[in-house]
Amino acid sequence: MAILVIGEHDNKTLRPSTLNVVTAAAQLGTDVDILIAGAGCDAAAQEAAAISGVNRVRVADDPAFADGLAENIAPLIHGIASEYTHVLAPATTYGKSILPRASALLDVQQISDISGIEGSDTFVRPIYAGNAMATVKSNDALKLITVRTTAFDAAEQSGSASVETVSGGGDAGLSKFLGEELTRSERPELTTADIIVSGGRGMQSSENFAMLEKLADKMGAAVGASRAAVDAGYVPNDYQVGQTGKVVAPNVYIAVGISGAIQHLAGMKDSKVIVAINKDEEAPIFQVSDYGWVADLFEAVPQLDAAVEPS
């Protein structure tokens, strides 16, 4: 069985999500290729070649692939999919944009956001915001799958795969990338951080988030937020953790002023240890927390900041 992993990258560096997907792919077979579709993406391809367990990196270098436009990349996947039994992509906004388009072109019913593999055609995936786990068997000859990255460990990076070029796809003439406004931060990335300090509606303002950022910096943590905090404009959209935001599973998730709606829990309940700080002792977040502290966050957070040792 040959498996194709769709590598996620920004041409210069490979996104860590690719490492988790390679681990999932390795559970299906030993013949794992990675597709790097980009423009001037040599560096990303070299990084992919260093992932342990990868057989071959296939590079499609074309200006049309520079910005991850699904209209241009999906036909490329369509063109080479017949060489594989499985095509896997991370369940990130990148993978979610591209893979369903390729699936429809291939007339395959994609399996989204898998968190477990029971066999070459049988997979476990969360449904209803993770309130139920479905085991599904695919009867399509080819399987297209997006992978929940937090459910699989990152692959090691001590391999040396061959790098080859591949062609196909190109500018479909349907869409044009205009620009991006990315959040720049020195903090760890939310989806791979060991510690996350996350704020909710209880933070009350954008300014008050500085308190969480200070604590996060002291602990070497990433900063997250609930939907309520993002909707209120306290922090940018890429902070959002939840059913429709990012799914995270750090060693410690510190929920501050977050009540714990099921949509938020869906994004963080696989964290190893959950800490909740909330003044409402009835808040649902306490039902899933390992350590709950009923306190006014404006007093508790500075106290916690003083009590932790710098990382």
Add this chain to the structure above:
Amino acid sequence: MKVLVPIKRVIDANIKVRVKADQSGVELNNVKMAMNPFCEIAVEEAIRLREGGQAEEVIAVAVGPSQSQETLRTALAMGADRAILVEADPSPEPLAVAKLLKGVTDRESPGLVILGKQAIDGDNNQTGQMLAALLNWSIGTFVSRLKVDGSSVQVTREVDGGLENIELVSPCVITVDLRLNEPRYASLPNIMKAKKKPLDVLSPSDLGVDMSPRLEVIRVVEPPARAAGVKVSSAEELVDKLKNEAKVI
């Protein structure tokens, strides 16, 4: 320009789902159903385009059981002009839904199809992308800002790293994210008026689509439960627990 808005009837977002004892799925009997929250945002955006003069007609379309007519009536009460139900199994797969929607799109020739980025039951996040593929149209996924100016469509997408701006060739498909708009509530007079708006019913065979499922649900189970832990009463106690009990910092 016509705008087509595919919508889905799902368990109300505020209800905690229960898994059936026979592990065949989740309990849908006697459970409050509602329009998928992302679909409400899609309906709202389409109505705003008509109110802003960029669209002439808003057509809501649902794929699902006959009770989906209630969901379509909600869309009509919000302001959609007419509705189409493609009567199908309660949980058709996204690829089959996309094929049905392609059939409806071919019949109606809209300039824009707006739908939710995902349904909160299956959490698949596929249908819009698949529809755009089958139509060979451009797509903006996870859209938090939409600007339609004649045949030019510009969208802002919420991506993992922040925001991204894309220009799409019309006609196109848009899947909407949470922050695109605040959907309106239907007023009582509009609910009454919606009862008189046209609602056509089609079957998958009318559209020539084979609905045979590709996936087999082997079982549906509860996720592993997390037990509530202990309460702490000071920062020192919390840090001590994290360091010496959980050993995570």
